[in-house]
Amino acid sequence: MENRKFFGFGRNVFVAGLVSFFMDISSEMIYPLVPLFLANILGVNKSVIGLIEGIAESTASILKVFSGYFSDRLGNRKWLTAAGYGLSTFSRPIVALAFSWHQVLVFRFVDRFGKGVRTAPRDAIIAESSEKAYLGRAFSFHRSMDTMGAAAGPALAFFFLGIFPNDYRKVFWLSIIPGIIAVLLIVFFITEKKANHRIDQDRPKLTFRHFDWRFKAFVLIAAVFAFGNSSDVFLILRAEQVGISASVIPLVYLLFNLIYSLSSIPAGMAADRFGKKRIILAGFILFAFLYYGFAVAVSAKAIWVLFSLYGVFMGLTEGIQKAFLAAIIPAEFKATAFGVYNTAVGLAMFPASLIGGWLWDNISPASTFYFGAITASVSAVFFAVFIAAVRIKS
Secondary structure, eight states: OTTOEETTEEHHHHHHHHHHHHHHHHHHHHTTTHHHIIIIISOOOHHHHHHHHHHHHHHHHHHHHHHHHHHHHHTOOHHHHHHHHHHHHTTHHHHHTOOSHHHHHHHHHHHHHHHHHHHHHHHHHHHHTSOGGGHHHHHHHHHHHHHHHHHHHHHHHHHHHHHSTTOHHHHHHHTHHHHHHHHHHHHHHOOOOOOTTOOSSSOOOSSSTTSOHHHHHHHHHHHHHHHTOOOTHHHHHHHHHHTOOTTTHHHHHHHHHHHHHHHHHHHHHHHHHHOHHHHHHHHHHHHHHHHHHHHHOOSHHHHHHHHHHHHHHHHHHHHHHHHHHHHHSOGGGHHHHHHHHHHHHHHHHHHHHHHHHHHHHHTOHHHHHHHHHHHHHHHHHHHHHHHHHHHHHO
């Protein structure tokens, strides 16, 4: 059964997609509501919201390199992945019971702590369960399933808010159910690959010495980009500021995730055919234009269009960047490499969200997005130079 194909994918890749589908239903029932809950119910300013998001994403991201390292060292992917999903699932009661921003911070930290534990070993499972020529397709399938769940989550949030108007807490409680399903799928249906990823003698140290200049350069470029990529909660708050009601915002986020999902697999196929580097560069350029659009947007119609294009951006870049990394790193250090990459990006996102919140409160909401557009433009230039350097050295 381990070698059986499901819609053209191996069992581990297919089940990992299902796991992400259910977990993102759970996560995205909550995510578009948390900034509204903080701003409108708890009365928190944008600087504090940026602090919460920065701490949650970046502090927990440190775990990604350690989970990847221990996954490589112990030869265990499955149970680290299951533990990470379990932590995120059982963090939900914290926000459901929260009456201060400090409690919401604890929820976000535990939730992202779980993500930090699971991300690197899960990505390694997908990479080890896929043929090299189809890595782009495998990661894009996983991202597509993830995003389909992320589309279903806001739809369910919108539905339940219709039944329980303005009762965010009931939605938070209900989000536990799909998370439990995700954990059970890992425990009973993911098979640990008997590959030679366990390192018994020359165990890896947490350094860059196992990787060539391409990996190091790409991690640096991705970190520069992430420095201006503040949390998506600012996009949600911008949508409300421009005039979209809080009850409709889950539908805006639903549209974003639907387009994200629909664009992921075609983007992966295009990357496998035309080259991952070109797709990644196009994504950086698109992001710069998008954030400029959020800065100057003055109508609800513009916000709907921008969220749609943001879905295209995510489809172009998220899975493709991981596929690009998988193709340039040694097989025995895959989880460590994914951990280093995820941690570098996560750490860069801490000042991004802090700066984004400070700019919003102290200069203007538009300045948050101008800053993101500038850093994305710089990243695009750096990546174009990187592409040229790869060609010269090839």
